[in-house]
Amino acid sequence: MTAAILCIGTELTRGELVNTNSAWLAEALTMRGFEVTALDSTDDDRERIKSVLRRLGAEHELVVCTGGLGPTTDDLTTESVAELLDVPLERDEGSFEAIRERLERYGRKMAASNAKQADFPRGARVLPNKQGTAPGFCLEIGRALAFFLPGVPREMKAMFESELVPRLPRSDALIQQVLLKTFGLPESAVNDQLAGVEAEHGVTLGYRAHFPEIEVKVIARDDSAERALCRAQRAADAVRERLGNDVVYGEGDVTLAEAVGRLLVERKLMLGLAESCTGGLLAELLTDRSGASAYFAGAIVSYSNELKERLLGVPEALLREHGAVSSPVARAMAEGARSALGADVALSVTGVAGPTGGTPEKPVGLVHYAVATPEGTVDRHLNFPGTRQNIRLRSAFAALGLLRRVLLHGLD
Numbered sequence: 001m002t003a004a005i006l007c008i009g010t011e012l013t014r015g016e017l018v019n020t021n022s023a024w025l026a027e028a029l030t031m032r033g034f035e036v037t038a039l040d041s042t043d044d045d046r047e048r049i050k051s052v053l054r055r056l057g058a059e060h061e062l063v064v065c066t067g068g069l070g071p072t073t074d075d076l077t078t079e080s081v082a083e084l085l086d087v088p089l090e091r092d093e094g095s096f097e098a099i100r101e102r103l104e105r106y107g108r109k110m111a112a113s114n115a116k117q118a119d120f121p122r123g124a125r126v127l128p129n130k131q132g133t134a135p136g137f138c139l140e141i142g143r144a145l146a147f148f149l150p151g152v153p154r155e156m157k158a159m160f161e162s163e164l165v166p167r168l169p170r171s172d173a174l175i176q177q178v179l180l181k182t183f184g185l186p187e188s189a190v191n192d193q194l195a196g197v198e199a200e201h202g203v204t205l206g207y208r209a210h211f212p213e214i215e216v217k218v219i220a221r222d223d224s225a226e227r228a229l230c231r232a233q234r235a236a237d238a239v240r241e242r243l244g245n246d247v248v249y250g251e252g253d254v255t256l257a258e259a260v261g262r263l264l265v266e267r268k269l270m271l272g273l274a275e276s277c278t279g280g281l282l283a284e285l286l287t288d289r290s291g292a293s294a295y296f297a298g299a300i301v302s303y304s305n306e307l308k309e310r311l312l313g314v315p316e317a318l319l320r321e322h323g324a325v326s327s328p329v330a331r332a333m334a335e336g337a338r339s340a341l342g343a344d345v346a347l348s349v350t351g352v353a354g355p356t357g358g359t360p361e362k363p364v365g366l367v368h369y370a371v372a373t374p375e376g377t378v379d380r381h382l383n384f385p386g387t388r389q390n391i392r393l394r395s396a397f398a399a400l401g402l403l404r405r406v407l408l409h410g411l412d
Contacts, residue, residue: 057142272343
């Protein structure tokens with residue numbers, strides 16, 4: 001069954017807001033067996049809203065629309081649908097009372113602008129919104145069953161799960177997906193190494209470059225969810241075997257920092273950081289999700305040479321002879337952080353993030369990073385292209401990648 005997604009709002013067409021609703025809905029519908037063939041956006045204009053709904057309703061079995069259900073004068077979705085179907089708006093008293101009660105809980109009075117959110121095209125089925133004041137609704141437009149949801153992502157997602165999923169037309173095909181997270185190979189190399197997996201296992205592979213990582217989606221379709229999942233898992237195992245565990249670091253929603261954290265927990269190790277050019281980015285990545293206290297001791301952001309000497313114990317002679325961006329200093333920073341923070345292992349990064357500060361010998365993008373362990377210290381260096389932000393992010397991921405390899409294989 002074909003499906004279309006329409007997101008309404010002038011803030012979207014002007015680029016003032018990033019349209020995350022389309023991507024989320026497209027994946028959610030695809031995983032439920034629908035073939036999403038259109039992602040449309042339009043501004044808050046009655047005629048354009050009617051025009052695109054008329055077209056999508058004629059071409060699809062399902063249309064999911066978000067936005068334009070709010071209380072302001074530019075929220076025109078409900079009125080436009082009523083005009084398109086040539087039916088009047090009718091007030092739903094249950095929705096009116098729910099909106100009034102919600103506003104009163106927050107110390108607000110019901111205004112005329114809020115009251116209009118309880119008006120719906122005649123014949124529409126009202127979809128309650130437990131997260132906000134704007135209910136949704138569904139009805140038929142052309143040959144499509146059309147759902148209208150608020151544009152606030154949190155409200156939209158909750159209503160999709162509670163109100164849409166039970167009412168979605170049944171699709172004969174069921175889709176199961178395994179999402180693999182990779183780091184260390186470019187998208188083209190990942191694609192080349194996985195040639196033939198689709199035909200061998202009867203699956204579809206999808207690639208998404210999520211800088212600086214590559215996500216590999218293994219998608220299987222069947223009329224049995226169990227068979228589809230089994231096929232997807234077998235193909236995912238083949239992907240892991242071809243790319244190797246050094247490249248495939250996790251499955252699902254896991255981040256590289258989380259994957260490293262899990263290895264540290266398994267080995268009962270505490271990690272310390274010494275950051276220079278990344279300026280605390282490594283610490284941010286490691287503490288972005290809960291549970292970091294089980295493996296993360298702390299970080300020293302030693303941007304100046306003085307702090308490298310005073311806090312990390314990097315010898316002044318080493319800095320003078322080799323410079324802050326060098327292999328010896330990266331090693332000394334990691335070893336100093338391990339000692340100063342009382343950590344089992346430590347990770348350091350020092351480099352030239354740019355766009356200024358580079359020299360012919362040490363150009364912008366040169367980054368040294370090191371891992372210090374009780375068994376010894378290992379370091380690497382790379383020249384990263386791109387903006388300052390890209391260089392810092394690449395540096396942090398490369399350092400985490402080195403730490404992961406050390407945890408998996410030792411210092412060899």
